[in-house]
Amino acid sequence: MLIKTLTIPSFRLILIALLCFSLPCLTVFGNKAPEKERSISAAKPNIVFLISEDNSKHFMELFDPNGVSTPAIEEMASNGLTYGHAFSNSPVCSVARSTLITGTLATRTGIHLHRKIKSAPMPDGLEMFPAYLRKAGYYTTNNAKKDYNAQEGEGVWDESSYQASWHNNPQSEKPFFHQETFTESHESRLHFDKERMNSYHPTDDPAQVKLFPQFPETPLFRYTTAYHRDKIREIDDWVAQKIKELEEAMVLEDTFIFYFGDHGGVLPGSKGYLYETGINVPLVVRIPENWKHLVPYQKGDSPEAFVSFIDFAPTVLRLADLEIPEPMDGQPFLGKGLEREALESRDEAYGHADRFDEKYEMVRSFRKGKWKYIRSYQPWYPDGLQNNYRYKMLAFAEWRSLYDQGKLDTIEAAFFEAKPVEMLYDLEEDPFETKNLADDPARTSVLNGMREGLNQWLAANNDLGFLPENLLVNEALDNPVAYGKAFHPELVKLIHISNWATQPWREVRANIFSTLQSGSYLERYWAYMAAASFGKSIASEYGEFPDWREEKQPMVQLRAIELMGILEIDNPFPALFSWIQGTRDPVAALIGLNTLVYFLDHSRFEPQTDPGDLVVRVSNPEVERRLAYLKGTW
Incomplete structure (x- = not known):
């Protein structure tokens, strides 16, 4: 027989050749087989976050008929899912990004203020979600923005830098998670001057762009809108390049790609505010062919399901077939075992806005x-x-x-x-x-139902926004979650007191006056806040309020002074100057300066001395911002 006449080496060559014809995916003579073939047997999918800064969904034709065409993102949508109801929970970057990386509601975990004055620890038993991927064998990279209000800890990233990339994966068989941020759409890009306006001509004719209804009809607003639309086009070009890189490496069909904005847009009244233009972000998820069984939708679908940033971390872990840690607040919206009908029933989202740099305000949605x-x-x-x-x-x-x-x-x-x-x-x-x-x-019934829905959410999640920030920093930030649990009984009372502002004055006046006389520190604090919400309509009853000079708790006294000015009983500036100059707490000083600037710019009163001469004994970067404004040097 012929086979008997072959040498052993010759036999091996014939056997290898036969195997190559029948099993083309094998590696032969040390050369790698095509990645596309090899990746079919990948143990876990790759996951990529492509994040653009500062853009709501309202500027993309995919989501809004008045938006610009984004062919790369639209192509993603045809091979994946388009979410019209995706929300950042917070309308500002550090808070939104902290929510994404932790999978927690920022107001529960103490990471809800931008920018942080003090970092909060991660909740007990929780790490930032890439750490779980890394432990499970993923190569994790971030290029490069973090901006977290929580303490990162060890083991989150294999690499986080402007050079970080999934390309650098030292072991090609390892799945990867890569996060990358496009920064050219950031708000600062609209801080152009008149010289720039004369030299740069947007793609769209400014005279033809559609303005938001709250914007004044001016050439400047039209130019700014047209300018921002070009930034959306730049985002699309960037997305196209990133997808091309994955395709050329033959890993595209093993990679879930999430494209989304890190919160709403940068045109006035968007970023930093809880309107839809501030929190309703574009979200498109490209579904890889080799892992489409993990998705209970068809490619090209537009789910009606509401998703929020608290849901992204659980979703990534679900796609990677990993356990979702109990301290995370969100729910996965993609992954094995999820049913379309249950997902489509999700129709709620919650938002929060608090301090933004030096500007204070508490709003919930x-x-x-x-x-x-x-x-x-x-x-x-x-x-x-x-x-x-x-x-x-x-x-x-x-x-x-x-x-x-x-x-x-x-x-x-x-x-x-x-x-x-x-x-x-x-x-x-x-x-x-x-x-x-x-x-x-x-x-009325809708209003009552929505109010109650929000109140239940605030209480269930121990909203730490009900604490003045100086109290939060000084007492709660060592362990915000534990503090919030202990704080819960009082929080329920504070939510109740705050809701007096939603009722007629005649029905709540006795409760407010009683609380101001005998309530706890925070109860009095919130009773003044509720009273101030009625404005000048209750000025005739000011004589019933305690004398602000007799209040011993400084933060309550500040709110009492603020009420006096809001009701226009007396010029608040002398009392405010004295209060701010007397505090030894820089965060308290910042809160007082917020009140001072409010009266300076939005009341009929005039300060008796130059605010620029105000001497503040304590400081931090945000205090310095306020002082620069008062001095006219900002």
């Missing part, structure tokens, strides 16, 4: 289906309250100037005036939230 409820806990502060970084944008500054000149209509001017305590919007009829239905008798 609740979205259920088409209804949007916004609760302002300090409604006397206008949205347009001075924030130095905001007003570096020419359009922002022009908007305020036009208001000061009385040249804005009611919708345009609302940004610079006191807000309602409660706002209710039908987003199907009013997508830009300009028609408040909270006082509509026909919507």
